[in-house]
Amino acid sequence: MADVAARAGVSLKTVSRVVNNAPHVQPELAERVLAAVAELGFRRNLLASSLRSGQATATIGLLIEEIANPFYATMAEAAAEIAGQHDTMLVIASSEEDPARERQLLRDMCARRFDGLLVVPAGDDHSFLRAEVELGTPVVFLDRPPGGLLADTVLLDNRGGARAGVGRLIEAGHRRIGILLDSIGVYTMRERLDGAQDALAPAGVPYDSRLIRDGVGDPASAARAVAEMLERPDPPTAFFSLNNRITLGVIEELYRRGSDATVLAFDDFDLARLLPYPMTVIAYDTRELARTAAELLFLRIGGDRSWPRTVVLPTELVSRGVTPGAAPAALEPT
Amino acid sequence: MADVAARAGVSLKTVSRVVNNAPHVQPELAERVLAAVAELGFRRNLLASSLRSGQATATIGLLIEEIANPFYATMAEAAAEIAGQHDTMLVIASSEEDPARERQLLRDMCARRFDGLLVVPAGDDHSFLRAEVELGTPVVFLDRPPGGLLADTVLLDNRGGARAGVGRLIEAGHRRIGILLDSIGVYTMRERLDGAQDALAPAGVPYDSRLIRDGVGDPASAARAVAEMLERPDPPTAFFSLNNRITLGVIEELYRRGSDATVLAFDDFDLARLLPYPMTVIAYDTRELARTAAELLFLRIGGDRSWPRTVVLPTELVSRGVTPGAAPAALEPT
DNA sequence: CGCTAATCTGACAACGTTGTCTCTTCCCCT
DNA sequence: AGGGGAAGAGACAACGTTGTCAGATTAGCG
Known part of the structure; x- marks a missing residue:
């Protein structure tokens, strides 16, 4: 900046004023300064700038x-x-x-x-x-x-969304619902699980620890969990996936088996519309x-x-996925 | 920092040495400084630090x-x-x-x-x-x-990848291949298009501007482009999508129509495996x-x-997507 | 015991800006 | 014509840190 000042024949401060578009600089001087800036390829140092001015690192x-x-x-x-x-x-x-x-x-x-x-x-x-x-x-x-x-x-209204979604499953007659979550240590997972229980308890569905699987961290383990639950004597008729990553594994496994289990999933995402399995998604913005x-x-x-x-922020229930084996139906417009 | 120095009864410089783990500081002094740092909640200002030392903003x-x-x-x-x-x-x-x-x-x-x-x-x-x-x-x-x-x-080896992919389409007998791209102004699109022509020309497939659609910026317009091409008298038997966003629209439209056109697509992505339509993807790491x-x-x-x-970096051809209407087949493991 | 060297500590300046204050100039109004 | 005020320009210090160098203390050695 000192070089620019020297080149333009003005003081340091004037250069500072010009590069900051500060008022009170004669157009003629400003032009000289800008010319010098261009010639010398000067670029002001934002580190020094925000150090001096105390705040505003932008x-x-x-x-x-x-x-x-x-x-x-x-x-x-x-x-x-x-x-x-x-x-x-x-x-x-x-x-x-x-x-x-x-x-x-x-x-x-x-x-x-x-x-x-x-x-x-x-x-x-x-x-x-x-x-x-x-x-x-x-x-x-x-x-x-x-x-x-x-x-x-x-x-997000995690609890309300889960309550509404599971409520819909219960209305549809489901009583054995497999719930898969990432980690009970995470706030959103706890809330969503609580929301599910808000809907299950009043419907008289007893707590069954075998239907709740914690520690499902990736799609592969979600797929394994689904497989295990389905192979038990009294398999779930519906699955509730508590996040988008788990949903992928659930869909994959159900598709692979040609299952007709119902899927409820927290988290919407772009490609959910095109996944090869119908599901209800708890969506939000x-x-x-x-x-x-x-x-x-x-x-x-x-x-x-x-x-x-x-x-x-509120959540809403939306339909996602397509039905495999059925005649191709019109998808929603993009 | 001055406050810390005063509190610990040492000089500014010594505090600097301590917080930078510099050598030549007596353990006893260092301890006093660290105590003062903790008490005063001091956090060193990285702006000033990198201003002074000239480089290394990390x-x-x-x-x-x-x-x-x-x-x-x-x-x-x-x-x-x-x-x-x-x-x-x-x-x-x-x-x-x-x-x-x-x-x-x-x-x-x-x-x-x-x-x-x-x-x-x-x-x-x-x-x-x-x-x-x-x-x-x-x-x-x-x-x-x-x-x-x-x-x-x-x-990426855009051109080589496209050449290999289109080459495979040609081997399978395709002669009318619809090509959809985002913008010819983008380098990768040009290269991929050139790669396609590398494969088409020696196979004696004539250039047909109606089969190349530029300016396909989002899935919806990709879907429209596919629909228009398919409704012409001599529709393409295969589509080559030049990026992942276009691929979504292509898949959506072909699925909706229950079409049996072959799909070749540049860019792999996680969910490609679960899309409801079979395709060959030009993948890379x-x-x-x-x-x-x-x-x-x-x-x-x-x-x-x-x-x-x-x-x-090289590309490779991989199979993605599932076949709708067919008996559910085993997907590749995750 | 004295001298050298090693180790430790501190004073000071500098990094590249900008805020503050002062000084000069010029215009306008009475 | 004189005075008041605004506007333009510059000198200087300061932001918080670290490099440099000099001074102080201690240890080691002959």
Whole structure:
């Protein structure tokens, strides 16, 4: 910048004013400065800039569990869109469901003085963020609530959605429903399971631990779990998959067997419409989830110091998948 | 930091040494400093740190077209993994295929003094990066080559893959092959089209512009294009989809019609196995693409100044999808 | 016991910006 | 014509850290 100033024959400060589009600079001088900037290929150092001005790195962080999962990828895209509207860069980091990694990444983002953080929590204790929050870094949690910290949170109606979905299964006469979940340690899984029980209990369906399978982390183990349940003397007539990854394994196994079991699944995704098995999906607006959280974050960054809010977004039941073996039916328009 | 120094009764510099694990600090002093750090909740400012030390923001950028596309999401995940191995943060930005946005984002990343950049180019002129590259910011291009700039590039064998795939269609007797592509302006599309012609020409199949459809940007328009081609007097017996998004529309339309046209598609993806229509997919290792590029980038960041390299990764033909109406067959294991 | 060397610590400047304040100039109004 | 005020430009310090160098302390050795 000093070089540019020398070249244009002005002071450092004037160059600063020009590159920041500050007022009170004569057009003639500005032109000389811009010419010098172009000639010398000068690019202002944003590090120094935000160091000096104290805040505003024009960066927010998004901590998710896994980038390649379409659920999180969609959230990232929606958040990036909102960030772009605020001339802010979005940094996406992936915790891989590891609380230690989550902690390290969040600390790192704080050390880099990000303007705010969007967090899908992996761990259940976020008290280590309290100092940062009090120091002025806004944090908004989404999809899952924080632990040991009062902060803005945007959630889905996991429990209500599961209740409605399982309720429909019960209306259709199902009494033996196999439930597959990733990990009972995860908030969303607990809520969805609770929602299922909300519907099962009043219908007089007894609790049967053999119909609930925890620790189903990937499609292959979901397929195995389905196979085992089906091979027992009194097999389930319906399956409730608690996330999109599990759904894939369930569909695969049922398709392979030519089964006619009914499928209820949490999480909608683009390709669900084209999967070769009919199912009812508990859907919600993933983009809206991320958008709401991001907008809330920018409210906070803008100085909103009101009491932390919790927003819960609704879910709905939709039909997905196609029927194999049946005459090809018209799909819904894209 | 000054507060910490005062609290611990040492100098600023000693605190700096302690938080950087520098040698030559008495254990007793270090302990006092660490205690003060903990009490005051001190977190070192990485902005100031990398400003002072000149380089090493421990950040690299990845510019892709669209986060929610599984192709790019997978690349992002693989790149993030390599970045993590180098204690570096990965910043993902999305250009939405807009050259102006690409330019702005890359400039921004340079202004933030990222240690290096991974770029899937949207535009065809990257000469604006030359100054940065010469100034020492390593840039590696992937999936598509840069324009007007000599730099490391990691590509797929688009042309060879398309040639092999179309060759197989020709062996099976197909002569009327509908080809659908996103935009002829995109490098990968041109290469894949050239590969198709490599196979068509020697087989004596004449060029027929009605069988090539450009500008198919989303599944819905792919479905429409397929419908129109099939309703002509001499319909294609096979379709070649040049990317994953187009493939979805093709499959949807063919399934809806109960057609028996053969499908060849570029790009594999997780759920392709479960789509309700059989097809041959030109597959490649997306993660390897990103890994190779990221490793090359870290080589450059590490100081490798050898001549720019171009790496081309192979493709292979695989079977995907299931056959509707047929007896459910065993799927491949996950 | 004195000298050298090794180890440890601190003062200071500098990284590249921008906020603050001051000074100059020029215009407009009374 | 004189005074007030606005506008333009620059000098300087400061943001939070670390590299450099010099000083202080201690240990080791003859």
